[in-house]
Amino acid sequence: MKNFIIAAGCLAASVSMAGAHTAPQTAPTSSATSLPAAGTPSDNASTTALMAGKNSFTEAQARTRLENQGYTEVSALTKDDQSIWRGTAMKDSKSVPVAIDYQGHIASK
Secondary structure, three states, X not given: OHHHHHHHHHHHHHHHHHHHOOOOOOOOOOOXXXXXXXXXXXXXXXXXXXXXXXXXXXXXXXXXXXXXXXXXXXXXXXXXXXXXXXXXXXXXXXXXXXXXXXXXXXXXX
């Protein structure tokens, strides 16, 4: 009887531990932006949302990242309450709204 109780206790503990191993959660994405974001800093075609978070870029660094992706005449860059830089720029001879998150993801319409 003693062995049965020990075995039952071990089985219950292993079932409890199995439930504790879940997949890690990823950071939530911001749904506050209406601009689609890029999947990587150098990829301009994606539908994932920009990530809110503390921004490590200065205005000059954000401007340089945009210019490195082919945007010109970057203007009116301001950091919003989610630390996403937003402004306007020219791309393919059109003025477009642009945004860049703390990870360097760029979004434009």
